[in-house]
Amino acid sequence: MRAALENEVRVCVAAGCMSMKSDQVLASLKAGVEKAGLGAKCRVKGVGCLGLCSCGPLVSTASGCIFQGVQPGDAAEIVGQLGRKEATGRLALNADIPFFKRQQKIVLENSGLIDPERVEEYIAADGYDALAKVLTTMRPHEVVEQVTKSGLRGRGGGGFPTGLKWATVAKAPGPEKYVICNADEGDPGAFMDRSVLESDPHRVLEGMAIAAYATGAKLGYIYVRVEYPLAVKRLRTAVRQAEANGLLGLNILGTTFNFHIELRLGAGAFVCGEETALIASVEGRRGLPRPRPPYPSERGVWGCPTLINNVETYANVAPILRNGGDWFASIGTEKSKGTKVFALAGKVKNTGLVEVAMGATLREIIMEIGGGVPGGRKLKAVQTGGPSGGCVSEAQLDMPVDYDSLVKAGAVMGSGGMIVIDDSACMVDVARYFTEFCMSESCGKCIPCRVGTVHINSLLEKIASGEGTADDLSLLDELCDMVKNASLCGLGQTAPNSVITTLRYFRDEYMAHIEKKACPAGVCRMGVSAPAGADSAPVAGGGKD
Amino acid sequence: MSAEGSKPAPPSGDKRWRIVEATMRRVGYDPSGLIEALHSVQETFGYLDDASLRFVAHSLNVPQSRAMGVATFYHYFTLKPPGKHTCVVCLGTACYIKGSTAILDAVKEKLRVGVGETTPDGRVSLLTARCLGACGIAPAVVYDGDVAARQTRDDALKRTNEWMREDA
Numbered sequence: 001m002r003a004a005l006e007n008e009v010r011v012c013v014a015a016g017c018m019s020m021k022s023d024q025v026l027a028s029l030k031a032g033v034e035k036a037g038l039g040a041k042c043r044v045k046g047v048g049c050l051g052l053c054s055c056g057p058l059v060s061t062a063s064g065c066i067f068q069g070v071q072p073g074d075a076a077e078i079v080g081q082l083g084r085k086e087a088t089g090r091l092a093l094n095a096d097i098p099f100f101k102r103q104q105k106i107v108l109e110n111s112g113l114i115d116p117e118r119v120e121e122y123i124a125a126d127g128y129d130a131l132a133k134v135l136t137t138m139r140p141h142e143v144v145e146q147v148t149k150s151g152l153r154g155r156g157g158g159g160f161p162t163g164l165k166w167a168t169v170a171k172a173p174g175p176e177k178y179v180i181c182n183a184d185e186g187d188p189g190a191f192m193d194r195s196v197l198e199s200d201p202h203r204v205l206e207g208m209a210i211a212a213y214a215t216g217a218k219l220g221y222i223y224v225r226v227e228y229p230l231a232v233k234r235l236r237t238a239v240r241q242a243e244a245n246g247l248l249g250l251n252i253l254g255t256t257f258n259f260h261i262e263l264r265l266g267a268g269a270f271v272c273g274e275e276t277a278l279i280a281s282v283e284g285r286r287g288l289p290r291p292r293p294p295y296p297s298e299r300g301v302w303g304c305p306t307l308i309n310n311v312e313t314y315a316n317v318a319p320i321l322r323n324g325g326d327w328f329a330s331i332g333t334e335k336s337k338g339t340k341v342f343a344l345a346g347k348v349k350n351t352g353l354v355e356v357a358m359g360a361t362l363r364e365i366i367m368e369i370g371g372g373v374p375g376g377r378k379l380k381a382v383q384t385g386g387p388s389g390g391c392v393s394e395a396q397l398d399m400p401v402d403y404d405s406l407v408k409a410g411a412v413m414g415s416g417g418m419i420v421i422d423d424s425a426c427m428v429d430v431a432r433y434f435t436e437f438c439m440s441e442s443c444g445k446c447i448p449c450r451v452g453t454v455h456i457n458s459l460l461e462k463i464a465s466g467e468g469t470a471d472d473l474s475l476l477d478e479l480c481d482m483v484k485n486a487s488l489c490g491l492g493q494t495a496p497n498s499v500i501t502t503l504r505y506f507r508d509e510y511m512a513h514i515e516k517k518a519c520p521a522g523v524c525r526m527g528v529s530a531p532a533g534a535d536s537a538p539v540a541g542g543g544k545d
Numbered sequence: 546m547s548a549e550g551s552k553p554a555p556p557s558g559d560k561r562w563r564i565v566e567a568t569m570r571r572v573g574y575d576p577s578g579l580i581e582a583l584h585s586v587q588e589t590f591g592y593l594d595d596a597s598l599r600f601v602a603h604s605l606n607v608p609q610s611r612a613m614g615v616a617t618f619y620h621y622f623t624l625k626p627p628g629k630h631t632c633v634v635c636l637g638t639a640c641y642i643k644g645s646t647a648i649l650d651a652v653k654e655k656l657r658v659g660v661g662e663t664t665p666d667g668r669v670s671l672l673t674a675r676c677l678g679a680c681g682i683a684p685a686v687v688y689d690g691d692v693a694a695r696q697t698r699d700d701a702l703k704r705t706n707e708w709m710r711e712d713a
Contacts, residue, residue, distance in 0.1 A: 015678065015679060015692065016679055016681045016682050016694070018692075019679060019682060019685070019691070019692035019693060019694045020682070020694050053680075053681020053682055054681055054682070056681070056682065056694075185678065186675070186676070187676070188636075188637035188638040188639070188641075188675055188676035189637055189638035189639050189676065189680055190676070190678070190680075191678035191679065191680050191681070194678040225678075226584070226621050227621075227674060227676075227677055227678065228678060264580070264581070265580070265581065265584055266619075266621075267580055267583075267584065267619030267620070267621040267622055268619050268620035268621030268622075268675075269618065269619050269620060270675065281580065282577070283577050284575075284576055284577040284578060284579035284580055284581075284607075284615070285579075285611070285615065286614050286615055286618040287618065287619070343680055343681075345638075345639035345642075345680035345681060345683060346638070346639050346642045346643070346683075347642060347643075351639070351680065351681045351682075351683070352681045353681075383638065386638075417638070417680075419638045419639055419642060419680075421642060425642060433638070433641055434638075437675065441675070443618075
């Protein structure tokens with residue numbers, strides 16, 4: 001009889017650590033454990049994201065050690081510490097720091113523990129239990145009830161009540177319905193969805209299957225960014241494994257429920273994160289949004305009722321069905337239930353993935369869990385929600401982070417990207433960066449966005465180079481208002497947010513550029529403004545060069 | 546548009562066209578598979594040219610204007626042949642805050658090449674990405690498909706200089 005495993009060595013093989021050659025670390029540790037004769041008692045395997053990306057490559061053990069910055073040549077040192085409850089030495093990472101202790105994991109409960117390429121490990125961690133329970137003991141409307149009770153809201157940033165969306169699609173008439181997973185995580189600074197797909201892909205498949213059962217869909221699409229090749233690979237493997245094990249495809253788990261999942265690759269268009277543009281892309285067309293109503297829940301892909309949810313939303317579904325909607329609703333705040341995964345990056349000591357209950361404050365996330373701003377510099381701003389979001393200043397650090405609180409400050413929580421900005425940055429430059437992004441990603445269909453973003457961007461360039469006037473500021477206010485209220489879709493409607501929030505909290509920096517013709521942070525080059533339209537999309541004609 | 550049942554011949558006898566044909570077969574030669582088919586062409590040949598766009602359009606029964614419209618809409622598709630090596634500098638927020646523009650400017654200046662362009666000798670193409678999702682290891686640069694973490698100006702210059710000095 002084989003001896004029971006006494007220990008397990010886990011090497012992060014998500015994209016961040018892989019870019020630092022963690023696959024070689026995995027190979028050398030496997031060899032090292034064998035060489036020490038411990039192969040029978042200690043398994044060495046690749047796992048998903050361990051969270052603290054800035055300290056990678058990361059290696060952890062089942063007994064409780066965590067090692068940072070591991071190189072292939074460090075195998076012997078780690079093997080020598082196997083079995084210890086606490087790591088010591090130059091590679092040791094303290095497992096008691098707030099980064100690890102203060103998190104509450106639902107979405108990331110398996111990340112860093114299971115091998116993402118082995119369905120057996122997902123199943124051993126209660127994977128597909130929820131699907132089995134749903135298919136054998138629950139009616140579709142009972143599933144919708146649980147999701148509604150849970151209070152889960154769309155994690156892509158919109159915050160629409162998930163149960164309500166599911167109920168709408170379930171009630172919609174028609175023989176064909178579809179379920180889509182929006183994995184087009186285009187927000188610069190966001191990598192939550194990428195990590196979930198690389199670290200625990202079956203979780204998303206299970207969530208989609210449960211959603212399909214609840215709404216009456218038979219086919220699902222996962223629309224995933226082409227810039228995420230590792231996520232695509234792991235998803236393809238997971239779909240194949242699920243099909244081979246009767247967890248996807250025809251007669252799932254021996255029931256009459258059929259559900260297939262196909263992947264659709266994006267091609268580098270930020271606007272395709274918007275529901276209707278995403279649908280256009282799935283249909284093989286240019287990613288142009290269309291007016292709503294009708295909403296995708298009534299008329300979506302191929303004109304059929306379509307459920308579209310974000311990766312993280314689906315990742316919450318299986319736990320909700322396993323533990324009940326009430327359990328989920330007991331976490332978080334009154335209107336924002338459950339946890340949220342944040343991608344903490346920028347000028348902060350601990351960059352990586354953080355999952356906390358809704359309602360944690362910015363200060364807790366950035367200063368305690370994140371370890372604060374390094375290099376002796378001061379925190380100047382926190383940027384949340386990607387280009388659709390906004391910047392808040394140090395004065396707002398005690399605001400709780402959920403769907404509704406940040407909105408009062410003019411910003412949004414968004415999909416979870418959280419960038420920390422220190423006093424070496426210029427907020428006019430940051431606003432210009434985001435509007436340039438929106439301008440270049442504008443699909444070109446509607447004039448307010450297509451032309452408005454170009455003009456907002458030129459005004460910002462003018463101000464940044466010290467050539468702006470007070471009249472330019474009023475014009476900027478007017479333009480932002482127009483673009484926000486008259487654009488066809490969320491991209492244009494939220495494009496001015498970075499300008500609006502920086503004008504609200506950092507107006508003094510704009511005034512310094514205008515009145516003193518100087519950049520307080522020393523970032524902007526005075527007297528060097530790019531001519532309008534240079535390096536950018538043309539004003540007329542839409543699309544790109 | 547091709548008649549029902551007859552598929553157009555590929556632009557050349559290059560056997561790699563079979564890969565593209567396999568993709569189109571997998572999507573049932575349906576117009577909705579246009580983006581998948583274009584991905585297959587670019588993955589196989591490195592870029593999309595007029596002949597390949599015509600071939601895909603005919604095979605999937607879509608107007609050539611639609612194929613061109615889709616090819617030019619999405620940032621990922623390129624209509625120009627790539628250089629022997631590709632350097633992609635990420636300009637996502639975290640990388641930007643951590644100084645990736647300085648990296649981009651340094652490579653632009655050294656190689657005397659703009660974004661989206663290839664050096665005249667065809668050795669190096671310089672591109673930017675809007676976010677690779679590697680924010681935890683910013684600034685990120687991709688060299689020939691491999692993501693490199695925590696890059697500096699010197700790292701990027703060293704790598705691209707090596708490429709420029711290679712034997713053609």
